[in-house]
Amino acid sequence: MKALQGVEGRAEWLEQPALACDVGQIRVKVAAAGLNRADLLQRAGLYPPPPGASQALGLECAGVVTEVGPGSTWAVGDRVCCLLAGGGMAEEVVVDARHALPVPEGLSLAEAAGVPEVYATAWLNLFQLAGLKPGERVLLHAGASGVGSAAIQLCKAFGNPCWVSVGSAERLAYCEALGAQGGVLRSEDLQALRDFGPFDVILDPVGGQYAALNLELLAQDGRWVNIGLMGGREARLDLAQVLGKRIQLIGSTLRNRDDRFKAELLHDLQQQVWPLFGEGRIKPQLERTFALKDSEAAFETLASNQVNGKVVLLIDPELAQ
Structure with missing residues (x-):
């Protein structure tokens, strides 16, 4: 599978090995991924991912579950958004099932891709x-x-x-x-x-x-x-x-927190915050989306500090709608 990686200050779409979906994990076909300042730093070679995390860029994404490992309550076809230590800007991700949340009703996958990291x-x-x-x-x-x-x-x-x-x-x-x-x-x-x-x-x-x-x-x-x-x-x-x-x-940093901490955080987020999306009291603030071929422009837009809300990269535009 392919993923976006930081190479000498640029983001490049490169082949990398696909991961097995193990106990307690899910595989997600990625529709879109949110951009964050951590991605800018990693792309520049200044913020490597934590040990064991994917070397690909992307701390959050949204997509559709395509495989479920033993011990997970998710089902193939579920629409999810995920909090990641890396790897969201890829064709697919394998993630701890506890680090995925259901896409709030009424949101597209493009909108949902920019939600987990900032709300968490x-x-x-x-x-x-x-x-x-x-x-x-x-x-x-x-x-x-x-x-x-x-x-x-x-x-x-x-x-x-x-x-x-x-x-x-x-x-x-x-x-x-x-x-x-x-x-x-x-x-x-x-x-x-x-x-x-x-x-x-x-x-x-x-x-x-x-x-x-x-x-x-x-x-x-x-x-x-x-x-x-x-x-x-x-x-x-x-x-x-x-x-x-x-x-x-x-x-405070979130990226290098352990799996249990993130699972408990997302559980609390689902209980306390997720209902507010359905009530219309909070909304994703998606300012602009970019096609995968324009990933460099997406990074430069975020780096300009002129963005209100979120920039999202469309990995699979049809699925992201």
């Missing part, structure tokens, strides 16, 4: 690790991103007012339409976030560049969850603020 990330970091409670105030840096778009909708659904930092007025309007209370443009005045704070939880994919400001903006007993380093890996922190406010700084 938002749910894990806001509601599980940060312990977000109803009414607590949230700041989302990079609010128009895939994770940000999911987080805004979850905050609205669970009664948490949220604000954002974004790159343009158009992206701020997009976030407000999803449910954000307001926000600021990072190119103008991040300090204006003080007008909306203090915040109980900050979800931050930027890192170093925003570290000092995050400490200022957090409320007493605030939680700062760092999920990325777009703004650098080093920072100077005033530890007196950390102590005085009893701030929790939580570093």
Whole structure:
């Protein structure tokens, strides 16, 4: 079978061995795969997959079950979306059956392909690790991103007012339409976030560049969850603020979590979040799809930081509809 792999800074469609479908696993014919910043880094040779994971790109996909290993309750023909440590951008994937969820009713496979990674990330970091409670105030840096778009909708659904930092007025309007209370443009005045704070939880994919400001903006007993380093890996922190406010700084990655952790996370996601799709309270934010032959353009579009929501690569366009 073929899969998309990072080769010297480019994504190339290459042959790789097909895997056996073992106990507790399912084989999925991939219709579409979501793009994430981790894929950009892996394509550039900067973020290798965890040991034992596929070397192919892709942390999430959607498709149709074609084979079921012993011990799985899935059936051939089921429409699923999957959370992966790698390998989603391929003709097929073999995945732990616990890491697949049913495609929410009414969603195409193209839409569903951009759901697992961002909703799992938002749910894990806001509601599980940060312990977000109803009414607590949230700041989302990079609010128009895939994770940000999911987080805004979850905050609205669970009664948490949220604000954002974004790159343009158009992206701020997009976030407000999803449910954000307001926000600021990072190119103008991040300090204006003080007008909306203090915040109980900050979800931050930027890192170093925003570290000092995050400490200022957090409320007493605030939680700062760092999920990325777009703004650098080093920072100077005033530890007196950390102590005085009893701030929790939580570093979080999802890709290298073990199989059991991911299974429990997705079970919680199915119970708590999946019903909201059926109720129309949350929706996938699919901005643009790309054909497989245009995969490089898809990566460049994501790298431009001008995407509202998700970019999805169509592996099998007919199936993805």
